[in-house]
Amino acid sequence: MARGRRRRHRSPTRHAVGQAHRLWAMSGNSVLRRARVDGRDAALDAATVGVLDDGFARGDGAFETVGVWDGAPFRLLDHLQRLAASMDAASLPAPDLDALRADVEAVLDDVSVDAVVRVYATGSGTRVVTLEAQPEREAPRRLISQPAPWIRPLGTWALAGVKSMSYLPNMAAGRAAQAAGGDDALLVTLEGFVAEGPTFAVCWMRDGTLHAPAVELGVVDSISRRSVIEAAQDLGVEVVAGRWGLEAALAADEVLVSSAVRPVIALTAIDGHRLPEATPTADQLADVVQQRRRGR
Structure with a gap:
């Protein structure tokens, strides 16, 4: 056989x-x-x-x-x-x-x-x-403030801080900012507090301290926001979370934004107001966050 x-x-x-x-x-x-x-x-x-x-x-x-x-x-x-x-x-x-x-x-x-x-x-x-592939797009350097009535404080409604699939208001705010000559929007709550960008977190340096809009405002507790705060703390930078109006961001030494697929980026202008060109802390944070993303 x-x-x-x-x-x-x-x-x-x-x-x-x-x-x-x-x-x-x-x-x-x-x-x-x-x-x-x-x-x-x-x-x-x-x-x-x-x-x-x-x-x-x-x-x-x-x-x-x-x-x-x-x-x-x-x-x-x-x-x-x-x-x-x-x-x-x-x-x-x-x-x-x-x-x-x-x-x-x-x-x-x-x-x-x-x-x-x-x-x-x-x-x-x-x-x-x-x-x-990660999207190839221009970094948002110039932001135009836009009202964000859908961002409500934690405890006032169930969806505060939720990252839902309903992103139409965020995208519309970005388009309105671009129509006004900016790269993207800086979202501001009805109470006048700086919140976040449509698809990114926002924070700023002032007198050696990193200021981050508090999650209690109803902003997304983004992973990139956490990463920037942790990197700042590891560098010995004091971090405070709170509620600040637009004037605080305009008076900042550095304003930076971050998202899951962008490096930490320093802004150049908000509502046409030029921000300082020197961004030493933003540059340091960008290096630390990127190294951690790559497991280094």
């Missing part, structure tokens, strides 16, 4: 990854054009969510933007925990953080470059994770 050919055992995990890579290869740059929808792999340009999905149709959910540096997601657990907190504050079902973490690991398989991962969880139970 002829000896049968021995079949090689195929690892289910390796087989699944291979299938994912073939799906992702349908897009031009497969390494940085990936998605997973409810655990299903897809090329980013081919990923779909049902048109009747209330979560996406109504923005009824929360999201996180995670910076990826040299292939590693920065402070992923912090992002996922904040996602869960946003869902809880909005009285939405708790997301499956283990599944989301597995989705992030899957889209980052064999990635070793800088990128951005976005994680979405909706009230209808849909979960989406996407991977793209």
